[in-house]
């Protein structure tokens with residue numbers, strides 16, 4: 001039997017940042033990790049240990065102080081170290097391969113909740129017909145309790161409403177890789193369970209998913225967890 005290749009491989013990744021005075025601050029030392037299609041991996045650690053910083057490295061927004069982050073799409077069409085990707089490959093990684101949910105859930109304030117969630121359907125790579133993709137986005141928003149807010153401008157959404165839109169947006173392109181930073185942080189338990197169920201469905205469809213979270217509901221559902229920092 002052939003083992004399934006990882007989508008993402010971290011090799012001695014040193015998470016941290018460079019300060020304006022030229023110094024460096026290391027948050028996570030030498031992290032090794034592999035993420036495979038079909039699994040949900042938790043990222044645990046106390047507040048301030050560097051989970052969001054790591055997630056930003058994985059999203060290609062910043063590069064680690066040391067080590068390698070290799071992405072390989074299941075079909076091999078995109079393969080390489082994030083730090084070595086040229087602009088075109090990095091843009092493709094973010095646009096076509098990655099579903100990213102950040103803590104701030106930035107939306108386009110002038111657009112409706114539905115148009116924000118469907119932004120990739122309007123302008124990006126969606127398998128199948130755009131109409132079916134839009135129906136799926138609408139159904140997922142309804143499922144997460146936003147049926148009455150589809151037409152509301154994003155600027156008028158609450159934090160929890162915006163978070164749900166950002167989650168649907170990240171999943172709408174059926175990405176090979178999902179990295180989510182506290183995706184249930186603003187949600188009540190019932191809605192959080194729906195979000196977790198949605199993530200599980202995407203994993204079952206073949207996505208590899210990494211979730212940084214302090215939420216016990218998320219902790220109870222992952223396939224395995226990686227802990228960073230001290231207990």
Ligand SMILES: Nc1ncnc2c1ncn2[C@@H]1O[C@H](COP(=O)(O)OP(=O)(O)OP(=O)(O)O)[C@@H](O)[C@H]1O
Pocket residue numbers: 016017018027045046047048049050051052053054
């Ligand atoms: N570019 C930067 N400049 C200055 N400080 C930074 C920078 N990036 C991260 N930090 C600091 O590094 C620490 C780790 O931040 P990070 O957001 O990664 O932690 P976290 O584990 O995600 O925390 P939480 O669980 O509270 O979200 C924090 O003290 C943060 O202020």
